[in-house]
Amino acid sequence: MRKLGLTLLLVVTGAATALACSTTDDESETSAHDLTDEDLAKAALKIMGAPQIQREPGNQASCSFTGCHSINPITLKGWQDQYKAAMNVLESDRSNEEKINYFRQNPNDERTGFTPERVGILSAGAHLALGATVSQERHPETYKQGKKLAEIFRGKEELYAEFRREMLMPVLAEFPRLSPSEYETVLTWFQKGLPHMGDIIRENRPTKCVDDFEQLKARTSEVKNKTWAAKNFSNRMPMFGCPAPNPENPVSPTNCFAQQRDGKDIFPKAVEQEFSRTWPQAGSNIRILREFSAPNSFWVRTSADGRFVATGGGRSGGAQAIDLQATLDGQSRDIGLQASYDPDFWPDNKAFMFQGGTKFCAQSLLEKPTTELVTFGEPECSSLSAASGLYQTVGQVVGDNSISDRFILYSIWAGDSGQYSASARDTPPRGGEDSAINIYTAVAQGNDVEEGYQIAGDPVKVATPYRGDTMMGRSGQLIGSRWAYGEADGKTAHGYAIEKLERQIVNGHYRFDMTTIGNVCLKGNKANFSFDERFLATHHYNEPEDFGAADDPGYGEKGSSDVFVIDFVTGKKQKVTKMGPGQFALYPHFRSDGWLYFLVVDHNTSKYYAVASDWAVVSAEKSPTP
Secondary structure, eight states, X not given: OOOOOGGXXXXXXXXXXXXXXXXXXXGGOOOXXXXXXXXXXXXXXXXXXXXXXXXXXXXXXOOXXXXXXXXXXXXXXXXXXXXXXXXXXXXXXXXXXXXXXXXXXXXXXXXSOBOGGGTGGGGGTTTTTTOTTOOTTTOHHHHHHHHHHHHHTTTOHHHHHXXXXXXXXXXXXXXXXXXXXXXXXXXXXXXXXXXXXXXXXXXXXXXXXXXXXXXHHHHHHHTTTSSHHHHHHHTTOOOTTSOOOOTTSOOOGGGTTXXXXXXXXXXXXXXXXXXXXXXXXXXXXXXXXXXXSSOEEEEEEEOXXXXXXXXXXXSSTEEEEEEHHHHXXXXXXXXXXXXXXXXXXXXXXXXXXXXXXXXXXXXXXXXXXXXXXXXXXXXXXEEOTTSOOSSOEEEEOOOSSTTOOEEEEEOOOOOOOOOOSTTOOOOOOOOOTTOEEEEEEEEESSSSGGXXXXXXXXXXXXXXXXXXXXXXXXXXXXXXXXXXXXXXXXXXXXXXXXXXXXEEEETTXXXXXXXXXXXXXOOOSOOEEOTTSOEEEEEEEOOGGGSXXXXXXXXXXXXXXXXXXXXXXXXXXXXXXXXXXXXXXXXXXXXXXXXXXXXXXXXTTTEEEEEEEOHHHHHHHHSOOO
């Protein structure tokens, strides 16, 4: 785990949620405790950038389309619940070590970092601590919070520095940290239970989800020869762990990962291992690709050919990419990357990027056997920092050359750094009325990917009210978002909106028009498209009602999560894993031929695995796209 000195506390590099905020003269602030509840609500919402509150000219507007959160009742209630849980721990009789570990991504694994999802709105003031600007008289609640944190971290200054760095909120540099008076106002409103929130923020949020696959099936057929899956297949892209491609006599991808050494599978079948025997479902095969040598943080993403698996965390650099070719060769190769989290690979298998300065590199850098650490200062790298946001997703024009235009999309999002307990639940989607996506275009600076890309022009903003956690299909012409539903008859609806992006070039710049073409009703978190844009995959934290009476009672004590895949052609919504108690399948992501990679965290052993399922491959072979 990285240890940072106190001088680095304000460097914006940690994994954190983001919050729009304004800058005010702290000395002239009216005390939050002198305000009526209604005025307190208005003041707090104005500080946080709620669109319902009129802002003064020159102040930051809501940052809803630059990678931040929409300020709405779902978001605010979520932060309040997280804050209450954190305060219950802080004020408990647990040991200081137990309190500190509660703030980690995995409280039972000290190798994992701290995450703002553990503390809610507290993260917006964690940077203040007991600094000179925090007054016990003028900021009593902020002071008390700082004192509690200082007490549990006493004698662990470097660890406290790391905590504050990783809790920074907002993380984007263009949105300044809250001042003590601003945070005191926001914190006081949360402590009072968010009075008048519903009076000020009035919404017309949808409350029902109805499945609609008709247009999705038709589109899948329409584009089946125009996707990156078709393009990579026709280009004979070698897929990792598979027989050599041969379009004239193709071999089923179900034959991949069958290599052996000394009579044993290099990539074991889950069904043949005691701890993973129950994992494969619905006639699929699951292969265990490799155990991570260090914990991950946030997403797992794979290269188009499946050779590289990248994630935040790792033992050096802040992020990691494992090279499965080394595993196949009987070795172990972990590449460190000086980035934060949220990797993604472009579908042509020629480039990758990481959040944290929006860092872009040619994939050939990872392929070089001498690469042990990527600093992003290498000749194969360039900066796309003009594309500002968090939780990016990428697409690319399906072109005939290696330098086709690339797209980066940001949206409203809800963080899910991984939950590992019986109380784990899907992160509530937090899209509000003002939700939107922001699409940047990156264009080549030369004749090959090693010469880099640069952002061309301003981003294109497209309104997506009440939708967020948007993921882009690999062609850049399909997006899937989680609906942020309200409640109807005491029940919360769950689902995904699938929309088509029509693009055209006007005056040298892309223009995007969006059309809704389907809905999928299913519980889950962020979802990703397959390369043929037929399947959508997500993970779901299991709830008590997800288990029958015959299931192991250990689920109620330890919890679990599973991967689900939706097939647009058949309309099937399939649970493709059955993890054991205390086992969590997370962050599914397709490679080009349809194999689905995901992370498994075995909370029972504190082990982390890169795993792959062929369910989508088998399904497409049984019911080919018409």
